[in-house]
Amino acid sequence: MPTKKKIATIIPCRQGEEKVKLFLEQNHGLDNKVLEECIFYCNKMEKTELFCVNKEEASLIELLLKKNLNPYNGGLYLGKISNERFEPSLQLGKEIIEHVRRTGIEAKRLLVLSDHQGIRFTYGKSVSLTASREPVTRDDSIYLVVNSRHEFLGWGVIRNGKLYSLLDIGWYLRKGG
Amino acid sequence: MREYDSIFELKISSKALKIASRYSYLPYMIERYMRIFPEDELIEFLDKVEEGVPRSIRCNTLLLEDCRLLVERLEERGFELEQTGILSYAYRVVNESGSLGSTIEHLLGYYYIQGIGSMLTSVLLSPREGEFVADLASAPGGKTTHMAQIMNNKGCILSVDKSLARVKKLRSNIQRMHVKNTVVLRKDILRITGLEEFFDKVLLDAPCTGEGLIVFKKERKTSRTMDDLRKMSGLQIQLLEKAMELLKPGGTLLYSTCSIAPEENEYVLSNVLSRRDDIEVLPTRYGRVGSPGIVEYNNTVFHDDMRKCLRVYPHRDGMEGFFYCLLRKR
Numbered sequence: 001m002p003t004k005k006k007i008a009t010i011i012p013c014r015q016g017e018e019k020v021k022l023f024l025e026q027n028h029g030l031d032n033k034v035l036e037e038c039i040f041y042c043n044k045m046e047k048t049e050l051f052c053v054n055k056e057e058a059s060l061i062e063l064l065l066k067k068n069l070n071p072y073n074g075g076l077y078l079g080k081i082s083n084e085r086f087e088p089s090l091q092l093g094k095e096i097i098e099h100v101r102r103t104g105i106e107a108k109r110l111l112v113l114s115d116h117q118g119i120r121f122t123y124g125k126s127v128s129l130t131a132s133r134e135p136v137t138r139d140d141s142i143y144l145v146v147n148s149r150h151e152f153l154g155w156g157v158i159r160n161g162k163l164y165s166l167l168d169i170g171w172y173l174r175k176g177g
Numbered sequence: 178m179r180e181y182d183s184i185f186e187l188k189i190s191s192k193a194l195k196i197a198s199r200y201s202y203l204p205y206m207i208e209r210y211m212r213i214f215p216e217d218e219l220i221e222f223l224d225k226v227e228e229g230v231p232r233s234i235r236c237n238t239l240l241l242e243d244c245r246l247l248v249e250r251l252e253e254r255g256f257e258l259e260q261t262g263i264l265s266y267a268y269r270v271v272n273e274s275g276s277l278g279s280t281i282e283h284l285l286g287y288y289y290i291q292g293i294g295s296m297l298t299s300v301l302l303s304p305r306e307g308e309f310v311a312d313l314a315s316a317p318g319g320k321t322t323h324m325a326q327i328m329n330n331k332g333c334i335l336s337v338d339k340s341l342a343r344v345k346k347l348r349s350n351i352q353r354m355h356v357k358n359t360v361v362l363r364k365d366i367l368r369i370t371g372l373e374e375f376f377d378k379v380l381l382d383a384p385c386t387g388e389g390l391i392v393f394k395k396e397r398k399t400s401r402t403m404d405d406l407r408k409m410s411g412l413q414i415q416l417l418e419k420a421m422e423l424l425k426p427g428g429t430l431l432y433s434t435c436s437i438a439p440e441e442n443e444y445v446l447s448n449v450l451s452r453r454d455d456i457e458v459l460p461t462r463y464g465r466v467g468s469p470g471i472v473e474y475n476n477t478v479f480h481d482d483m484r485k486c487l488r489v490y491p492h493r494d495g496m497e498g499f500f501y502c503l504l505r506k507r
């Protein structure tokens with residue numbers, strides 16, 4: 001008998017809030033002002049997805065849950081937790097860059113690409129950083145990747161002098177539909 | 178039998194057959210257009226459909242303070258844009274030098290490819306910051322993301338669609354356009370219970386046969402039958418009744434379709450209005466754009482308030498065909 005495809009339901013979650021705040025602080029040296037007035041929700045599927053919703057959205061979600069209606073997505077999508085590791089979303093990256101632009105605060109692990117490098121990166125291809133000022137690191141730190149206009153292009157990791165895309169805005173074209 | 182069902186009875190004239198053959202339409206469509214437009218205007222309409230209208234984009238003011246920067250960037254890439262004069266952030270793409278959906282600016286969420294007729298729905302409903310709004314049958318998200326833009330990402334939109342594949346596209350567009358005030362629900366709206374009288378505003382851009390999109394999709398000239406119109410209008414009546422349930426007393430609902438078929442518009446509304454006394458039709462106008470709704474068609478007289486509704490046509494308004502009608506729940 002064919003099984004009906006289930007869709008995730010979002011519910012309030014503290015675990016998600018802690019994960020995101022830790023990520024912002026440890027990875028980018030940012031406090032939780034990036035996500036001010038956020039109410040944290042998660043869904044529980046194979047990977048836990050995290051959302052930041054406003055108070056009106058929270059009240060609607062609570063009403064939907066009470067009426068056995070299962071919301072699928074809400075507010076700002078922050079990312080997902082896989083094997084206890086937080087994987088940030090494109091929306092969170094954009095939110096961080098917007099916060100940095102607005103406040104003038106510097107974010108750690110922000111990598112600026114040339115236009116040519118930026119195009120390669122948004123095709124999901126690796127980018128050689130040999131000509132870049134960025135030091136070659138051996139850790140698994142996640143980098144905020146922007147272009148010369150400081151527009152958010154995605155998340156990447158650096159290995160052996162090359163930047164690899166973890167998630168880039170080309171995803172919207174390749175997989176987002 | 179529903180009221181006004183006489184609109185589905187159609188005799189096809191030899192003249193309609195001749196024009197249908199010349200422009201490659203199913204004859205019943207031409208017969209209906211002969212009852213909507215005077216003869217010279219009918220030809221003008223058919224010629225405009227052949228010519229087509231340019232695609233258009235909506236600049237995302239959630240991410241860009243000045244849309245001229247977007248115009249400059251796209252023009253540097255060889256696109257030619259023209260301000261619509263209808264919405265300050267809407268542009269016609271009069272010359273496409275490449276794929277409009279794969280520029281970096283599109284991936285950055287700086288614009289949404291959307292017909293001007295489609296953009297007008299969100300503007301006519303005019304949601305405000307802090308309101309609770311429902312967008313029923315919402316995927317892929319053009320109207321939801323536009324309403325979020327108008328609401329400045331404040332308040333809350335419930336965006337509903339019943340197809341999983343479409344809901345995934347909706348979510349992708351919500352994220353790309355950096356919309357933050359939307360809750361997505363995958364559900365058949367006819368099966369929603371428990372949200373009665375909750376919303377300040379409701380947008381029902383009803384599923385339709387897409388007769389207004391014929392300027393973009395020429396296959397529509399032969400792809401739908403009169404029976405499809407009859408079936409679709411039955412669903413639209415059910416959806417409108419359901420949408421009214423979700424609306425607060427005093428709240429506003431916009432019924433719209435991307436169809437110019439009276440069967441999917443004035444017929445649907447007249448049927449619902451004839452059974453209920455808690456709905457008021459509001460004047461639906463946007464400057465000098467569009468024409469009033471149809472009151473008489475194919476020997477049938479619709480509800481008199483249909484003249485308050487709004488129709489747009491490619492040959493008169495330079496955009497895809499659309500129908501809009503604002504309703505208030507008493």
